[in-house]
Amino acid sequence: RPLWAMYVVLAVSLSEEQALKQVCPSCDATQSCNCSSMGLDFIPSGLTDKITLLDLARNRIKHIRAHDLQQAVNLRTLLLQSNKISSIDEDSFVSLGKLELLDLSNNRLAHLSPRWFEHLVSLQHLHIHGNCYSDLGESSPFSSLRNLSSLHLGNPRFSTIRQGNFEGITLLDQLWIEGSNLSVYEPGSLKSIKKINHMIISIRRVDLFSAIVRDLLHSAIWLEIREIAFNIAEEMQLLSVLSLSFAKKISFKQVLLTDATVPGIVTILEKVPRLVEVEMKDCRLLGTGRWDLEIQANQSQSLRVLTIEKLSIEEFYLFTDLQAVLDLVSLFTKITVENTKVFLVPCRLSKQLLSLEYLDLSANLLGDQSLEHSACPGGWPLLKTLNLSQNSLSDFKMTAKSLSHLRNLILLDISQNNFGEIPDVCEWPANLKYLNLSRTQIPKLTACIPSTLEVLDISANNLKEFNLHLPFLKELYLAKNQLKALPDAASIPNLVALSIRGNKLNSFSKEELESFKKMELLDASANNFICSLCSKYLLDSFPLPLCPSSTRVCITKV
């Protein structure tokens, strides 16, 4: 067995550090050691005080032994997520006094021991979600973590939160509890935490949620609720405690609402005394906006921002005119209703949005006629920013006309609609400065484009030329068209930034380039340059850091 013998001799003579490099080639001279997804069954030996980052995620490690990490005294980041860890020796982390981030998520820990975390005095981020513990033990596993800033825990089997479980933590930036199967919450358990900037909780039971909210009334600044179903009107009584909260922002994600429960929730939210912002993402509404009860609320004096993204309303085409909320909206300054199949904003509602400055209705179903109705005279009187990207607009002239009375409108995004040819003359809002027409199938520009613009994005159309006179224009985005020449500098004398990447330019002269007197940024990459010339011009004309990508692409495209 000479071969085998030689192997043993070799293995012994290798220093442990070299052995580590063999298992994990990235652990060479650098301080970070990335051994993720290497099929490891154990934490490799040979870790030293040189290492500050150790990534062992997505291996098959089952057990962490007391000596595994003993020498790694300078570790700041230890990533052990997505292994099969079911046991950790009590003393495993004793040497890790400098550790700032510990990720043990998605393993198989059936219980947590306070002893593990006892010496982690610098720990700021602890991720222990996605294991199989059903509770946090009898006391607090976190009481030594004086510097903890974010904590993410819970899993589908997590059932119980006890008093004392969070003892020792007073201030958190983020606390995220995955408690969809929580069945016991001992009142007071979360009360010891004095301030939580962002509290995220997934939970199914409204009664438990209510008990938790009671303990967070004065501590949670941003409260985010996930996965709960509000479908029983009677349960909304339990939720009324929320109206005593000092939260400034409340978010709902993957939450279910019905016509029976919306009035109750709106009533409660209107009462939350410091609430500025309400957000709903990926929620479902069963109903058509014909609320079963009246909303019994006075308008909130603090609420300003409403964000709804991807709300699914199965019978959206039956949705009502939202009469019931007309009295509640006049102070809103910022509304986003994105990807929600909005096909109309009732004129009466638009007229009530007296303070609105920002409206994002992108990715909806607004057409030319419904926009005309939605933006009726007197609607959105203070609007500055309007996003209608990705709707069903097709009449360019009518779109401009419908909005032309919005005297405060500065920014209009109507990208990703399907306009095709545009007319020669149009009416626009008088003060429009930013217009986004990217991906709108426009083959040729005309004097319809308003001359007040400072920023124009007309990328990804079918333009063969650009010869508009836009005296105030500072930024021009022409990427992904068919242009063969640079625009004429004399008609856009104030241009500071131009993107003309992905067109059909063959070359341009140094004089042409220099005729843009104020130009600071040019991206002319991905064209058909004859490159040796062009790169020299660019280098001569601009300080290098200003146009590195265009010069680089120029050279590589030879």
Ligand SMILES: *[C@@H]1O[C@H](CO)[C@@H](O)[C@H](O)[C@H]1NC(C)=O
């Ligand atoms: C380690 O490498 C993997 C795969 O290349 C990568 O996804 C991961 O982000 C790296 N880890 C760190 C901490 O950079």
Ligand SMILES: *[C@@H]1O[C@H](CO)[C@@H](O)[C@H](O)[C@H]1NC(C)=O
């Ligand atoms: C606690 O964290 C802060 C940064 O959040 C850091 O400046 C401080 O040094 C840390 N304290 C300890 C004991 O690690």
Ligand SMILES: *[C@@H]1O[C@H](CO)[C@@H](O)[C@H](O)[C@H]1NC(C)=O
């Ligand atoms: C959730 O809890 C119930 C009993 O409270 C249990 O039957 C069910 O298996 C749990 N679900 C999971 C994913 O553990």
Ligand SMILES: *[C@@H]1O[C@H](CO)[C@@H](O)[C@H](O)[C@H]1NC(C)=O
């Ligand atoms: C609304 O405000 C009025 C006057 O301040 C008050 O009398 C009334 O009770 C309030 N209604 C609700 C539902 O809070």
Ligand SMILES: *[C@@H]1O[C@H](CO)[C@@H](O)[C@H](O)[C@H]1NC(C)=O
């Ligand atoms: C408008 O909405 C689209 C899609 O949601 C987004 O990509 C774009 O950045 C928004 N435009 C502005 C000016 O915010």
Ligand SMILES: *[C@@H]1O[C@H](CO)[C@@H](O)[C@H](O)[C@H]1NC(C)=O
């Ligand atoms: C114009 O809209 C598109 C999306 O439709 C976006 O990717 C692009 O960044 C916008 N342009 C500017 C200048 O903001």
